Every structure is written in structure tokens, then in C-alpha cells.
């Protein structure tokens with residue numbers, strides 16, 4: 001029957017669109033069967049994001065943000081307007097970054113950036129759904145105070161933003177960065193989820209938690 005808690009059996013798919021001068025991995029995720037999905041971190045270059053949406057043949061039901069830096073959130077307000085969807089995330093500790101995006105844009109010489117107020121702030125333990133697939137929210141401060149990680153337990157997959165990279169970790173020399181907090185977020189919240197967890201990060205190639213736990217020079 002019409003069970004709202006039923007999980008789709010089809011797979012969640014992902015595609016990366018490299019955006020902004022910072023080469024940020026804007027990520028499209030969508031359900032293979034329904035072709036409904038979300039845009040994660042539309043930092044800018046909306047024409048390329050819209051082209052990728054068209055190419056994948058999907059319809060977007062929401063925008064997700066991992067944190068408030070310009071390369072991740074700089075195009076979110078404009079895309080929300082264009083698509084008529086809501087923005088979920090990050091944690092509200094990034095409000096100061098999201099309200100300063102226009103200023104960040106001027107500082108870095110990036111045009112068309114607008115400040116963002118999400119429709120929903122996320123906190124540790126919250127759940128976000130994309131086309132019926134559930135993501136658990138982990139608040140992972142350090143790179144920014146409001147960074148969140150989206151975890152799909154069923155598909156063993158995480159969207160980690162700039163918390164963790166393949167062979168590296170997020171920078172903590174920006175305002176509001178906290179190196180100790182970042183290391184603790186990764187070691188106490190992410191790695192316990194399992195070595196088999198695949199991740200897409202904000203910059204560079206995707207990876208898996210196991211190899212990072214064993215050989216990432218910032219974490220061993």
C-alpha cells in the first residue's frame with residue numbers, strides 16, 4: 001500500500017559538475033527509477049549545473065548545502081529562485097558565512113553571488129530525504145563551524161563537503177576554522193561508520209573511508 005516510510009529499491013546515482021574558480025564538486029544525486037534528485041553545493045556556474053541536470057534527464061526537488069563557503073553556496077540563492085525548490089543545510093553555525101557570501105564574492109572577484117538563508121537548518125541526528133532515500137546528518141565542525149555530512153546508510157555512501165578529502169582534510173586556516181575539531185569530527189563521527197563507506201568530497205576525486213583511516217597523512 002501507500003507506505004510513506006517505504007524505501008525505494010532503486011539506486012541513488014551521482015554525477016559531479018566542477019564549478020567555480022575553486023574547482024568545487026557540485027554533485028547531482030538522483031533516484032535511478034524516478035529520476036528525481038537534488039543538487040548538492042551549487043557554488044556557481046549555474047549554466048553548467050543546469051546543463052548537467054538536463055543531460056541526466058532528472059527533475060530537482062531540493063538543494064542541499066554542506067557548508068557556507070562561497071564555492072559551495074555562492075549560487076544556491078539564484079538556483080533556488082530558478083528551480084523553485086527549497087534549500088536544506090548546513091548547520092546554523094554557518095549563518096555568518098552564508099550572510100557574508102556577497103562580501104566573499106567581492107573579496108574573491110566572483111560575480112553574481114548572493115547571500116543565502118536556507119529553508120531548513122540541519123542538526124546532528126536530523127534526517128534528509130532525496131527521492132525517498134534517507135540521509136542521516138552528522139554535524140562535523142572544524143573546516144567551518146556549521147559543516148554537515150550527509151550519510152546514506154543503506155547505500156553506504158556519504159557527501160562530506162570539505163571535511164575530508166582523498167589524502168587530505170579541509171583547510172582550517174579560514175576564519176572560524178578549528179583544526180582539533182575537524183580531526184575529532186572525522187575520527188569520532190565519520191570513520192566509525194565503516195571502512196567500506198564511499199564518499200564524494202568538495203574538491204578532487206571521490207574515495208572511501210578505509211584507505212583514509214589507514215593512510216591519510218593528516219589522520220594516521
Ligand SMILES: [Zn+2]
Pocket residue numbers: 067069072143162
Ligand atoms: Zn569550504
Ligand SMILES: [Zn+2]
Pocket residue numbers: 022024069071072162202203
Ligand atoms: Zn570548498
